[in-house]
Amino acid sequence: MTQPRYVIGYDVGGTKLGIGLASTDGKLLGSAMLPNKDTYPEDVLPEALRISKQLLADAGLSTKDLAAFGISSPYPADPVNGIMTAPTNNKFWRNVPIRKYFEDNLGIAGCFENDANCAALAEWFFGAGRGCKDFIFLTMSTGIGAGIIAADKLVRGKGFFAGELGHMVVKPDGRYCNCGLRGCYEAYCGGRAIAMHLQAELRTMPENIMVKMVDGKLEDIDMIVFEKAVRAGDAYAMEQWDEMCRLNAQVFGGLLNTFNPERLVLGTFAWAIGDLFMDPIRKYLPKYCWKQTLQDCELVAGELKREMAAYAGPAAAINFLKEKGEL
Numbered sequence: 001m002t003q004p005r006y007v008i009g010y011d012v013g014g015t016k017l018g019i020g021l022a023s024t025d026g027k028l029l030g031s032a033m034l035p036n037k038d039t040y041p042e043d044v045l046p047e048a049l050r051i052s053k054q055l056l057a058d059a060g061l062s063t064k065d066l067a068a069f070g071i072s073s074p075y076p077a078d079p080v081n082g083i084m085t086a087p088t089n090n091k092f093w094r095n096v097p098i099r100k101y102f103e104d105n106l107g108i109a110g111c112f113e114n115d116a117n118c119a120a121l122a123e124w125f126f127g128a129g130r131g132c133k134d135f136i137f138l139t140m141s142t143g144i145g146a147g148i149i150a151a152d153k154l155v156r157g158k159g160f161f162a163g164e165l166g167h168m169v170v171k172p173d174g175r176y177c178n179c180g181l182r183g184c185y186e187a188y189c190g191g192r193a194i195a196m197h198l199q200a201e202l203r204t205m206p207e208n209i210m211v212k213m214v215d216g217k218l219e220d221i222d223m224i225v226f227e228k229a230v231r232a233g234d235a236y237a238m239e240q241w242d243e244m245c246r247l248n249a250q251v252f253g254g255l256l257n258t259f260n261p262e263r264l265v266l267g268t269f270a271w272a273i274g275d276l277f278m279d280p281i282r283k284y285l286p287k288y289c290w291k292q293t294l295q296d297c298e299l300v301a302g303e304l305k306r307e308m309a310a311y312a313g314p315a316a317a318i319n320f321l322k323e324k325g326e327l
């Protein structure tokens with residue numbers, strides 16, 4: 001058994017920057033959150049560095065003990081050069097060479113990955129995907145993204161777009177998606193798109209329970225209101241919910257027959273909503289994949305939940321060492 005090594009990681013989100021210090025055998029040794037709404041990188045990065053050193057000191061370590069760092073970044077980005085080009089949630093972060101910043105200031109090598117891949121790596125090393133060689137994680141909240149682990153490796157694709165599952169077309173010429181295509185999976189099953197769709201349809205249904213729940217303020221209708229309406233037994237909400245779950249099953253079935261994973265781990269909706277979300281998907285799944293691929297696969301909710309930001313960066317760093325053959 002080799003000695004565990006230490007890694008640090010950064011998850012750059014639109015409202016928070018998560019920092020995590022971990023050991024390569026899957027233990028989180030410390031974490032911190034920095035506010036990151038409408039910030040400037042020249043303020044936030046030195047602060048992240050200072051907190052990193054503090055976390056190391058608190059664990060009785062220093063930067064010399066680090067084997068690697070990892071950065072979890074939203075897209076669009078330049079993953080080859082480790083540059084955050086134009087993140088949609090951070091309007092003052094433009095062409096930020098974040099990987100070089102940490103290379104120079106920590107004096108070690110590190111990696112830059114998109115946040116959906118990092119979430120999958122985090123569940124793989126620290127959460128619901130532990131021990132799997134074939135495993136898929138799906139971010140399911142405002143948008144939908146996937147991180148695919150196949151044959152013990154993260155699948156990135158030629159241009160680093162592998163896992164852009166939210167933009168697989170499920171309805172030709174269907175709803176417009178903000179990616180430019182029509183009929184994307186995310187346009188039907190992503191939280192933001194569902195809210196927009198319900199708000200538009202409910203304009204002509206003033207008597208619906210959802211409209212009453214928000215006192216007529218249609219812009220307040222979101223996944224939480226939708227879920228409550230389903231739990232209250234509203235016929236329209238239940239029909240829409242059923243269609244959403246059926247479409248999820250259709251896409252998951254495709255994944256099961258394509259990758260034959262041993263575990264399919266679902267993000268936010270799965271753990272925040274629970275059986276109301278999972279049960280109909282389980283009911284419909286046999287229509288969309290083979291019995292054998294279904295038997296091979298466990299469908300579960302993610303374990304890291306709101307702690308994801310602490311694990312995403314260190315997980316990328318662990319994978320970086322693994323890909324270099326150092327773990």
Ligand SMILES: [Zn+2]
Pocket residue numbers: 166167168177178179180181184186
């Ligand atoms: Zn799309």
